[in-house]
Amino acid sequence: DIQMTQSPSSLSASVGDRVTITCRASQSISSYLNWYQQKPGKAPKLLIYAASSLQSGVPSRFSGSGSGTDFTLTISSLQPEDFATYYCQQSYSTLTYTFGQGTKLEIK
Amino acid sequence: EVQLVESGGGLVQPGGSLRLSCAASGFTFSSYWMHWVRQAPGKGLVWVSRINSDGSSTSYADSVKGRFTISRDNAKNTLYLQMNSLRAEDTAVYYCARERTYYYGSGSYGRFDYWGQGTLVTVSS
Numbered sequence: 001d002i003q004m005t006q007s008p009s010s011l012s013a014s015v016g017d018r019v020t021i022t023c024r025a026s027q028s029i030s031s032y033l034n035w036y037q038q039k040p041g042k043a044p045k046l047l048i049y050a051a052s053s054l055q056s057g058v059p060s061r062f063s064g065s066g067s068g069t070d071f072t073l074t075i076s077s078l079q080p081e082d083f084a085t086y087y088c089q090q091s092y093s094t095l096t097y098t099f100g101q102g103t104k105l106e107i108k
Numbered sequence: 109e110v111q112l113v114e115s116g117g118g119l120v121q122p123g124g125s126l127r128l129s130c131a132a133s134g135f136t137f138s139s140y141w142m143h144w145v146r147q148a149p150g151k152g153l154v155w156v157s158r159i160n161s162d163g164s165s166t167s168y169a170d171s172v173k174g175r176f177t178i179s180r181d182n183a184k185n186t187l188y189l190q191m192n193s194l195r196a197e198d199t200a201v202y203y204c205a206r207e208r209t210y211y212y213g214s215g216s217y218g219r220f221d222y223w224g225q226g227t228l229v230t231v232s233s
Contacts, residue, residue: 001170030215031215031217032215032217032218034219034220036153036220038153043203043223043224043225043226044145044153044203044220044223045223046219046220046221049210049217049219049221050210050212050215050217050219053210053217055219055221085152087152087153089153089155089219089220091207091217091218091219094158094167094218095167096155096167096169097143097155097158097218098155099145099152099153099154099155100152101152102152102153
């Protein structure tokens with residue numbers, strides 16, 4: 001099975017900061033990588049798909065990059081509503097759709 | 109408006125069974141692959157199972173294989189998860205999610221674009 005590893009597990013940042021979260025796959029997954037945001041008590045929300053495509057309605061301060069095994073999610077200027085937990089997910093294997101363990105973004 | 113509404117969660121004893129439902133509306137249900145994803149209290153997201161659009165193909169996480177069965181009724185626009193031989197470690201919020209596919213070049217990129225609100229399953233004596 002494909003394993004997904006995110007780093008860091010948690011991150012403290014301030015409003016206006018530029019933040020980068022990394023996701024690494026245990027084998028090449030081309031660009032089959034999605035990013036989700038989850039707030040407490042809520043369902044996850046899709047942010048980025050196919051590694052770098054912005055989901056409709058998602059602010060342009062969110063961007064994704066990478067291919068193969070290494071991927072990043074960047075928030076260019078943190079807003080108060082961005083403090084949440086972020087997950088990467090591979091969709092390369094249609095037998096198992098593995099999520100990363102999550103990155104909790106907290107206010108500094 | 110796309111809506112996914114889960115139901116059927118609750119308290120069940122270890123070894124017991126439960127069937128979750130996910131009622132879909134606002135889109136052509138029979139055209140989409142569907143998934144179940146769970147989240148134990150305070151933990152991360154874990155993919156559980158998926159079913160293709162006509163129900164002819166399914167897959168499962170190793171942790172539930174042989175105990176859980178995913179199915180769908182396209183006439184009723186409803187997704188199901190039959191959970192048997194439940195264990196304490198199955199305690200979680202269970203979400204259903206729709207998979208949308210993006211075609212680019214030779215690739216077909218799936219992503220979970222709509223999620224339900226989740227239903228809590230608690231396995232405890």
